[in-house]
Amino acid sequence: MEIPRHWRLQKQRLALVGEVCPHCQAKIFPARDVCPECGGEAKTAFKFSGKGEVYSFTTLHSVPAGFEENAPYTVALVKLDEGPIITAQLTDVGEREVKIGTPVEMVTRRIRQDGDERGMLIYGYKFRPVLRMS
Amino acid sequence: MNDRENLLLKPARAVGIVGYGVYIPQYRLPASEILRIWAGDEGGAPVKEKAVPGLDEDTITISIEAARNALARAGIDAQKLRAVWVGSESHPYVVKPSSTVVAEAIGASEHIQAADLEFACKAGTEAVVAAMALVGSKMGDYALAIGADTAQGKPGDALEFTAAAGGAAFVIGPAENALATIAASYSYVTDTPDFWRRQHQVYPEHGQRFTGEPAYFKHVTAAAQTMLSQLGTTAADYAFAVFHQPNTKFPQRVARELGFSKEQIETGLLSPVIGNTYAGASLVGLTAVLDIAKPGDRILVVSYGSGAGSDAFDMRVTDLIEERRNKAPLTQQYIERRIEIDYATYARYRGKIVMK
Numbered sequence: 001m002e003i004p005r006h007w008r009l010q011k012q013r014l015a016l017v018g019e020v021c022p023h024c025q026a027k028i029f030p031a032r033d034v035c036p037e038c039g040g041e042a043k044t045a046f047k048f049s050g051k052g053e054v055y056s057f058t059t060l061h062s063v064p065a066g067f068e069e070n071a072p073y074t075v076a077l078v079k080l081d082e083g084p085i086i087t088a089q090l091t092d093v094g095e096r097e098v099k100i101g102t103p104v105e106m107v108t109r110r111i112r113q114d115g116d117e118r119g120m121l122i123y124g125y126k127f128r129p130v131l132r133m134s
Numbered sequence: 135m136n137d138r139e140n141l142l143l144k145p146a147r148a149v150g151i152v153g154y155g156v157y158i159p160q161y162r163l164p165a166s167e168i169l170r171i172w173a174g175d176e177g178g179a180p181v182k183e184k185a186v187p188g189l190d191e192d193t194i195t196i197s198i199e200a201a202r203n204a205l206a207r208a209g210i211d212a213q214k215l216r217a218v219w220v221g222s223e224s225h226p227y228v229v230k231p232s233s234t235v236v237a238e239a240i241g242a243s244e245h246i247q248a249a250d251l252e253f254a255c256k257a258g259t260e261a262v263v264a265a266m267a268l269v270g271s272k273m274g275d276y277a278l279a280i281g282a283d284t285a286q287g288k289p290g291d292a293l294e295f296t297a298a299a300g301g302a303a304f305v306i307g308p309a310e311n312a313l314a315t316i317a318a319s320y321s322y323v324t325d326t327p328d329f330w331r332r333q334h335q336v337y338p339e340h341g342q343r344f345t346g347e348p349a350y351f352k353h354v355t356a357a358a359q360t361m362l363s364q365l366g367t368t369a370a371d372y373a374f375a376v377f378h379q380p381n382t383k384f385p386q387r388v389a390r391e392l393g394f395s396k397e398q399i400e401t402g403l404l405s406p407v408i409g410n411t412y413a414g415a416s417l418v419g420l421t422a423v424l425d426i427a428k429p430g431d432r433i434l435v436v437s438y439g440s441g442a443g444s445d446a447f448d449m450r451v452t453d454l455i456e457e458r459r460n461k462a463p464l465t466q467q468y469i470e471r472r473i474e475i476d477y478a479t480y481a482r483y484r485g486k487i488v489m490k
C-alpha cells in the first residue's frame with residue numbers, strides 16, 4: 001500500500017500542476033521547488049495547458065509490474081508547449097500513426113490499481129493525439 | 135397532491151446552462167458482433183452499435199473530460215463552482231466518491247458540495263435539478279452537474295446490445311450568463327421494479343417486457359405531459375425534444391405519442407450510433423442539440439431512470455450559444471472519432487475475461 005505517496009502526487013497527476021519560477025518565469029514539471037534554469041526558489045503552482053508534442057516514443061510489450069492489464073502501450077517523452085519534457089503513456093492512439101512531432105493533449109485516465117482489485121485506483125495524466133476541432 | 139399549480143420546480147433566481155461538455159469513448163462494438171457470437175448471426179438489434187470505454191476509462195475519466203469541456207464553454211474558472219455532483223450507476227468505487235476526484239482534476243475549490251448520485255439512468259438529470267436549486271436559491275453562482283456511465287450488460291442478454299459508455303457535464307449558473315435558460319423542471323417518480331442491480335453483482339437484472347409500458351412509457355409520458363400542461367405549451371412550441379434513449383424505438387414511439395415529429399427528435403437521438411449511455415443518455419442527446427440550436431429555440435428534455443422516474447426540463451437557447459459552442463469539441467466529433475472493435479477486444483476491454 002502506497003496511499004500517502006499517491007495522495008501527495010495527486011494534484012500533479014490529475015491536473016498537470018507544476019510550478020513557475022518567479023525569477024525567470026521558467027515553467028517546471030514536476031514540481032521541485034527549485035528552478036532548474038536559474039537555481040532560484042520556485043514554489044508558485046502553475047497549471048499546464050496540457051498541449052504538447054511527441055519528442056520521442058517507444059511501444060512497450062513487456063511492461064512493469066502493475067501495468068500488465070494495459071499492455072502493449074506506448075510511452076512517450078512529451079514536450080509541453082510551456083517547455084518541460086515529461087514521460088507519459090499515450091492513449092487512444094488506435095490506428096493513428098505516432099511520429100516525433102505529433103501534437104498531443106493531456107487527458108486524465110486510470111493509470112492502474114494499487115495492488116489487486118481491492119486497492120485504490122490511481123488516476124493521472126496520459127496524452128492522446130489532439131482531437132480534431134471544427 | 136391536488137395543488138396542481140405547484141408541480142413545477144421553478145428557481146427563485148432564473149438559471150440556465152452556462153457551459154456544456156460531452157465525452158464519448160472512441161471504441162464501437164457493432165450489434166452484428168453480438169449477433170455473431172450469441173445468435174448465430176440471426177435476428178435484429180435495438181441499435182446499430184455502441185460506444186465502449188477503453189482499458190483506462192471509467193465513469194470518473196469520462197466525467198473529467200466532459201467537465202473540462204463544459205468549463206471551456208462556460209469560460210469560468212473552476213474555482214467559482216460551488217458544487218460538483220456526478221450521477222452514475224457505474225461509479226468506479228462502491229464506497230469513495232467519484233465527485234471528489236473530478237473536482238480535484240478540474241481544479242475546483244475545496245470549499246464545495248460534492249457527492250455521487252444514483253438513480254439508474256436518471257442520476258445525471260437529478261444532478262442538474264440539484265444544481266438548479268443551489269444556483270436558483272442564490273446559495274452559489276455556479277454548480278457542475280454530470281451524468282456519466284460505463285454500463286455493463288450480461289453477455290448474450292438483450293441489454294448487451296445497448297449498455298454503452300459516455301457522459302455529459304453542465305455548468306449551471308445565473309440565466310443572464312446562460313447559453314440556454316431553464317424555465318422549470320418537473321419530476322415524476324414511483325416505486326417500479328423494472329431494472330436493478332444488487333450489491334456485489336456485476337450485471338443488472340431486468341423485468342423483460344415490464345421495462346416498457348409500466349416503466350419507460352408511463353414515466354416519460356407523465357413527466358412530459360405534466361410539464362407541457364403546467365406551462366401551457368404544446369409539442370409545436372419546441373424546436374427540439376430529447377427523450378431518454380435505452381434503444382432506438384422507445385424514444386421514437388414516446389415522441390410520436392406526445393405529438394413530436396421525427397425532425398424534432400432526430401438531432402438528440404444518438405442511441406442508434408452510441409448505444410444507451412445510461413445517466414448520460416438524455417444529457418448527451420441534449421449536447422448534440424445545443425451544438426446546432428439557434429438562439430430562441432425551445433428544447434424539451436425528459437430523462438428516465440429505472441426504479442423509476444423521469445425528470446423533464448423546459449429550456450430556451452440564448453444568443454450566447456453562438457460564441458460558446460466551438461470552445462470545446464462538438465458531440466458529432468466524438469461520434470465520428472470511431473474505432474470499430476470485435477467481440478474479443480470488447481470482452482477484454484470490459485473485463486469479461488477471467489484472469490485469475
Ligand SMILES: [Zn+2]
Nearest residue numbers: 021024035038
Ligand atoms: Zn528560474
